[in-house]
Amino acid sequence: MAKPLPEITSLTRPLWEGAKRGELLLQRCRRCGKHQWYPRPSCHKCGSLDLEWVKSSGMGTVYSFTVIRRVVGNAPEFSSDIPFVVAEIDLDEGVRVYSNVVGVKPEEVSVGMRVRVFFEEAGPEISLFKFRPAT
Numbered sequence: 001m002a003k004p005l006p007e008i009t010s011l012t013r014p015l016w017e018g019a020k021r022g023e024l025l026l027q028r029c030r031r032c033g034k035h036q037w038y039p040r041p042s043c044h045k046c047g048s049l050d051l052e053w054v055k056s057s058g059m060g061t062v063y064s065f066t067v068i069r070r071v072v073g074n075a076p077e078f079s080s081d082i083p084f085v086v087a088e089i090d091l092d093e094g095v096r097v098y099s100n101v102v103g104v105k106p107e108e109v110s111v112g113m114r115v116r117v118f119f120e121e122a123g124p125e126i127s128l129f130k131f132r133p134a135t
C-alpha cells in the first residue's frame with residue numbers, strides 16, 4: 001500500500017531536489033544568519049525575504065521521540081512499519097526537525113543520541129530524509 005508523500009510546492013522544491021541528490025538543505029537568512037526549519041517565504045526571526053538554501057551537515061541529536069506501536073484511524077499504510085520511531089531531532093545548525101530514527105531497535109533510541117541523516121527513495125521526485133545512529 002502506497003504511503004502518502006509530501007507535496008512539492010514552489011517553496012519546498014529546493015528541499016526535495018536536494019534530498020534527491022542526497023543533501024539535506026535548510027533555509028538561512030542572509031540578513032541575520034539564522035537557519036530555519038520548515039521552509040517559509042520569510043525569516044521567522046527578522047522577517048527578511050532574503051533567504052538562501054544551504055547544505056546541512058546532516059548531523060543532529062535526538063531531542064525527544066515516541067515509538068509508534070499501533071496504527072489507529074486512517075493510516076493503514078504504516079502498519080507494516082510498526083514499531084517505528086518518530087523523533088524531534090536538533091540539527092547541528094540549530095533547527096529542530098521531525099523525522100524517523102531507523103537502523104536501531106526502538107528501545108535503543110535515547111534522548112541525546114547522535115544521529116546522521118540518510119535518504120530513502122519514495123518516488124520519482126521524493127527522497128525522504130531519515131536518521132540513523134551516527135556511530
Ligand SMILES: [Zn+2]
Nearest residue numbers: 029032043046
Ligand atoms: Zn533573519
